[in-house]
Amino acid sequence: MNIKQASKQSGVSAPNIRFYEKEGLLNPARLPGNDYRDYTEQDIRTLRFIRMLRMLDVPLPVIRSVLAGDASLGSVLREQKTALEQRAKQLEGAARFCAELARQDPSVASLDVDACLSRMEDPAQPQNFFCGWVQDYRTLAQVQHQRHFSFIPEGSINTPQEFAAALQAYAEEHGMQLSLTKEGMYPEFSLDGIPYKAYRNPGKYRDEICCDAASPEQLNTGLPSRREKLLRIARIVLPPVFTFAAILAAGWVATGGADWLWLAALAAAGVLLGRGFEHRL
DSSP states (O other), rough: HHHHHHHHHHHHOHHHHHHHHHTTTOOOOTTTTTTOOEEEHHHHHHHHHHHHHHHHHHHHHHHHHHHHSSSHHHHHHHHHHHHHHHOOOHHHHHHHHHHHHHHOOOOOOOOHHHHHHHHHHHTTTTGGGHHHHHHHHHHHHHHHHHHHHEOOOOOOOHHHHHHHHHHHHHHHHTTTEEEEESSSSSSSSTTTTTTEEEEOOOSSSSEEEEESOOOOGGGOOOOHHHHHHHHHHHHHHHHHHHHHHHHHHHHHHHTTTSSSSSHHHHHHHHHHHHHHHHHHH
16 A cells, blocks of 8 residues: 555554654565555554654654564563653652742742742652652642632721722731722722732621632642542541540650540541531631
């Protein structure tokens, strides 16, 4: 069959077929008289095999070694699996860093390029398992705070002007840029470019201001879904676990290790239940 038919049956373009021939991966027979290429069924299988390995990102020199019998297919696939896993980790780290920069929304002029390159070129950073999880936990906490946060203003909030002043004071305290777009007792504003809606939650002694992101779905962590799910669980479980540990330690110190365990366990159970109901509401 000619090159057009071989391309159709193998799924490899004619230019790529010629390139593979030039690289020594394929050597089709020639028709006597006109010297045209004559591809066989075995050539078609070889082209499909090359196509499969290229889809696995196996380099051409390695494919040539496999076809020549100088390397076993099994060993090549195992080595390529390791290489792909390492590359996946690198891409995962790159995606997280890209999402982090996107949340900051820097301009070309304000971006600290040297700091970014230092982080990206540090070979030790992606290998540190504990630091990686801590950084991801901080990222999750930051995004959740961006989606919703609240604070207690200095005084009571009774007028739109007092509401605006309280928001401005919060922004200045945290070094953030505030832009008020709608005044009132349900004001709309942006902090560092993120739009929010706010409302007052009156308290017995002090008012609380609650702020919700106008488009929370646009604030994402950039983390893999499974990793983010585990971190969300950890964010719920860790506080009561630490509280339980603190109660146990306090009970041990106060009683010298005697007759305190049941009291501590009951107190910790109350904290756990309270925490659970808090997240359920």
